[in-house]
Amino acid sequence: MQQASSRRHLIVGNWKMNGLSAGSLELAKAVAEGARDVGPAARLVICPPFTQLAAVAKALEGSKVQLGAQDCHQSPSGAHTGDISADMLVDLDVGFVILGHSERRQHHHETDGLVQAKVKAAEKAGLTPIVCVGETAQQRDEGHTLETLGEQISKSLPKDFSGVVAYEPIWAIGSGRSASVKEIDETISHLHDVIGRHLDVDDKSVSILYGGSVTARDAASILSIPAVGGVLVGGASLSAESFLGIARAALATTA
């Protein structure tokens, strides 16, 4: 089994629909500055809204923080009013893209099939997709968590997937109630098994992040779980202090 001490955690901040020009620049610069102290323990990625990508890309120049986006269209170009293609993101020095987040699955009716088409488009353009899967509170209460996640994994990821997966229980997102260490450990280990069974890739090559109410307080215990490859952070990524606190927790797990 992979040991915590040999890992380099991926710490991803998803700003969601937050950030105007001045605040975004200030936040990006503060994260870039603070990231110097994190050393090689973690790779940091911030995913601002589309409108701030160009400015944030400039603010991150020369830093160890990488840029991500929150979605892309499955087509490279064309008549898709209001959409953004993977190539457009690459053009702005974006390296990562979050796909299939539960907020998009729910509010934009994104299906597993559409998510898979977006994953293929992102990988073709050279982006690293971060594909989100997660169960609702009802699915969890009815004992359908593993079945739900297995279906999402097998239908959302192409057989030759080379990106990152984020396990985000929907009931934990923005609720202030993170899943327990035991739940995260068991579920992510199960996801590795599903990947090994359904995809044509070594399951160890796919890093799996946890997301859902992660804070600087509980980050160390989550990042100490050997199966966890990092965290996807929403609310706590909107402050440089809390986001960097989470990144420093990665450092503590390698000490």
Ligand SMILES: O=C[C@H](O)COP(=O)(O)O
């Ligand atoms: O993409 C991030 C997740 O939805 C987690 O958000 P949260 O940290 O605010 O719960």
